[in-house]
Amino acid sequence: MKATIYDVAREAGVSIAAVSQVINGKGKISEERRAEIMRVMERLNYQPSVIAAALTGKKTYTLGLLVPDISNPFFAEIARAVEDQGHSLGYSLVICSTDNKDERVERYLSLLQQKSVDGMIIGTGMDNKEMLKPLLENSIPIAMIAREMPGHDVQTVITDDFAGGRLAAEHLLGLGHTRLAVLAEQLKVSSSRERIRGFRQRLAEAGIDLPDDRVLASGDALVKDGKRKATELLQRAERPTAIFCCNDLLAIGALQAAKELGLRVPEQLSIVGFDNTILATVTEPPLTTVSQPTEEMGKLAVDLLLSQLKKEEGGSRRTVLQPELVTRRSTAAPSNE
Amino acid sequence: MKATIYDVAREAGVSIAAVSQVINGKGKISEERRAEIMRVMERLNYQPSVIAAALTGKKTYTLGLLVPDISNPFFAEIARAVEDQGHSLGYSLVICSTDNKDERVERYLSLLQQKSVDGMIIGTGMDNKEMLKPLLENSIPIAMIAREMPGHDVQTVITDDFAGGRLAAEHLLGLGHTRLAVLAEQLKVSSSRERIRGFRQRLAEAGIDLPDDRVLASGDALVKDGKRKATELLQRAERPTAIFCCNDLLAIGALQAAKELGLRVPEQLSIVGFDNTILATVTEPPLTTVSQPTEEMGKLAVDLLLSQLKKEEGGSRRTVLQPELVTRRSTAAPSNE
């Protein structure tokens, strides 16, 4: 049986108020009483109940994190960064993998609310943006991470996806590519849309058009879908010489497709990924990819969330971090077959 | 402001007891009252407080998961499996990355206890096994996953690491290797120890000795340490023709070391990994590795934990799942240089 504050009080021969004070280091207590109480707490292996404390109006010291899939290395990294920053500030982290499904998002949102988390960090997209409404109304602190939700007044930490797309285009253009294609996640994912937009814009500036039929969206099985879509692209008459993939998982799919079709990377096909996850470093060839500062993003999101929690300052700062192109060996000048 | 059960009761003109009943679907209430109450709950966007409910003795519907590092793909996969099974049963998951540090383990253990989680799944090792004692005494349900804690009476779900080690040895032996080496995690990790033991035993059966100086343990930076240790191994006079790595991350380090030294894999060096994470499929060459059924393990761990929670049945079943060797292209017969 877990010991309660009453047990401690009784054993120490004081009131529960006294015990509460030493727990929270508040109020005035004589040194000897405090020492005695601490001794009893120790002996009873007393652990104050966060639950009960939360009920009294205090916080639960728990944060929620919504991501599409925790087993996706990019989000696992984000999660680790969020966990670390939260932990250092005394918060625990509940993870929620949504698979980008509105129904799951909704379920988790409601669950987290019922559990009175002190705030939620959202790194998943949703079709129905109205879902956040009730949270905002209940004034539950929210921060978006790596994903945007325009029109809602929420803190947001993202890397400049648009710039990232441009970076990729710039690189490919510089190498001399003109027949390009894009592999994206579901188009409801805001970051994918932005990346494509940036990519496209930069191409346009170079006078290159990227027709819609060269932008393929995939489903949830990123690697598998990426491979399938890439295969489709690569078998077209006008085979692209370079593919920009909206994340590393898709890029891996593309890499596999190329291998299966006997196409050499980067000689016959250049591939650019996004996220710079550990995956990008282990493929062969290692992936040229656009890197996001996951650690910084996680830390920032937590800080923003908590600052929102402290002051009533609900302002929606939009913090944009800059991506970087990491050049590895999956890209090269197109061959003149 | 969040609506409470009182608000609902007032609006609906009933007692809070009535509201509580419709929330929990218990007791008897006339259909019309129930309908009216539900309507009000809807209108007020009422979310019952799990916190308050938990205080009255019910459960928190929250589970804790301790792993070394959520950004390690193997544990991310485990986490996803645990999350899914938990979620389908109504439980949320708090993740805790321990970095295999006792101090972090202890902190998290205590934190989870204070938050009254209904149970904890532990997939991290610890030097001081006494740390679990207080939990057991407070009869908090615990299940170990992918890791053992001999001497303690806890539910455990593991894959047969010993057999996994044998599998790796068997494979390498069959290929004709005789000069072997091992890259392990910290030796306090029980699974690593078992894998090595199995590996060694199988070698012994073939009359091959594996001296201790051929078994190198790494620190926490798995890939980096693996690379460093592998480099060390490969520069020895008696260069091994095959390395068995206790997980895929280490194997990747070994792969990188080999590349850097200009050694071809698998021609000049065979590498076997462990875990069969997504990483094993994307390296070049793709890794031959020992696979663990992560999904099944996660599901099982949750089920075991919850069954423990329901019945007072604290029995310590030890569930052992069988690993499988997945042969890819990082292993081959040794060359006769």
Added chain:
DNA sequence: TTGAAAGCGTTACCAG
């Protein structure tokens, strides 16, 4: 300094 007592939002038991 110290302690008594009033909540916090729910559940559950017990009279109506």
Added chain:
DNA sequence: CTGGTAACGCTTTCAA
């Protein structure tokens, strides 16, 4: 069926 009312474990006035 329905409503009153003790808990649950802790925090926080408010007196003493």
